Amino acid sequence: MFKRIKNWFDKKLTLILAPSRGSRSWHISMSYPFATFLSVVFFSVFVAGAYISDLYISYFEAVNTNRKLVLEKNLYSKKVEETLDMLQKVKNIEMQLRGMLGMKSERKIIENFPAGGALSDDKINFTDEIDNIYEISRFTSNVNEVKRETWEQEQSAKNINNFIMRKRDILLSTPSIWPIFGYVTSGYGWRTHPMIQKREFHRAIDIYSPLGRSTPIRSTARGRVVVAGWAGSLGKIVILDHGNGFSTRYCHCSNLIVEQGEKVEQGQILGYVGSTGLSTGNHLHYEVWYRGKPINPVQFVRGR
Numbered sequence: 001m002f003k004r005i006k007n008w009f010d011k012k013l014t015l016i017l018a019p020s021r022g023s024r025s026w027h028i029s030m031s032y033p034f035a036t037f038l039s040v041v042f043f044s045v046f047v048a049g050a051y052i053s054d055l056y057i058s059y060f061e062a063v064n065t066n067r068k069l070v071l072e073k074n075l076y077s078k079k080v081e082e083t084l085d086m087l088q089k090v091k092n093i094e095m096q097l098r099g100m101l102g103m104k105s106e107r108k109i110i111e112n113f114p115a116g117g118a119l120s121d122d123k124i125n126f127t128d129e130i131d132n133i134y135e136i137s138r139f140t141s142n143v144n145e146v147k148r149e150t151w152e153q154e155q156s157a158k159n160i161n162n163f164i165m166r167k168r169d170i171l172l173s174t175p176s177i178w179p180i181f182g183y184v185t186s187g188y189g190w191r192t193h194p195m196i197q198k199r200e201f202h203r204a205i206d207i208y209s210p211l212g213r214s215t216p217i218r219s220t221a222r223g224r225v226v227v228a229g230w231a232g233s234l235g236k237i238v239i240l241d242h243g244n245g246f247s248t249r250y251c252h253c254s255n256l257i258v259e260q261g262e263k264v265e266q267g268q269i270l271g272y273v274g275s276t277g278l279s280t281g282n283h284l285h286y287e288v289w290y291r292g293k294p295i296n297p298v299q300f301v302r303g304r
Contacts, residue, residue, distance in 0.1 A: 222242065256270065
């Protein structure tokens with residue numbers, strides 16, 4: 001046994017290095033134990049190098065991942081901030097709408113509120129913002145709060161918008177402008193009829209226009225034509241149903257340019273001033289009815 005060990009230590013390993021043809025070769029001799037030691041050293045260095053390389057690669061991967069997470073966090077934070085800014089804008093819109101409701105004159109609500117409603121035409125899209133918020137899982141508590149506030153603000157804004165639109169529809173259906181250019185020659189109330197000389201209740205106002213038959217008669221509110229034709233002593237007449245209990249009558253017209261069933265807007269021309277029927281001259285006999293009863297038209301014209 002000892003002899004075998006001694007022989008193993010005595011054995012030599014020779015390495016021959018021959019750089020090129022014609023050059024002197026190098027002979028390196030070493031014992032087996034030394035060669036074994038060098039092999040172990042080289043193998044250990046190789047393994048250590050591979051391990052360190054793996055750690056190095058893992059480190060840079062971790063750094064890159066961390067950078068991505070930071071960028072993602074900043075992106076989501078920005079989304080939350082943008083959504084909060086949107087909420088503030090919605091709150092400002094709500095304050096403006098509520099300010100309109102506090103105006104003394106309801107007419108000013110209509111004059112300051114765009115036709116169709118800002119919230120329905122411009123379409124402030126809350127849904128897209130909420131869908132973006134759903135992606136921010138790292139900020140769950142903040143997102144839920146933002147989502148709740150967004151929904152509440154959207155509902156509040158919709159309620160105010162619907163209220164104003166209902167008010168707008170009512171006001172646009174309420175007579176509120178002069179039907180012709182001119183001045184009142186006979187008011188609403190008791191009077192003596194200028195032709196039959198009989199005491200009667202005049203349920204209209206007679207408006208004279210210096211322009212005569214060329215004076216256009218305009219609808220004093222949005223509505224639908226229910227009568228357009230001849231009506232005995234009232235001559236050619238147009239009756240409009242405005243909804244919400246209101247209707248108006250335009251009498252003694254020279255000619256009509258609307259037909260029964262036609263929808264008209266406020267200010268639209270219905271016909272022209274005339275003297276048809278029982279009349280002393282060119283003028284407009286204008287009536288306003290509410291829930292089946294005549295009322296003084298002067299209450300429903302601007303600048304009275």
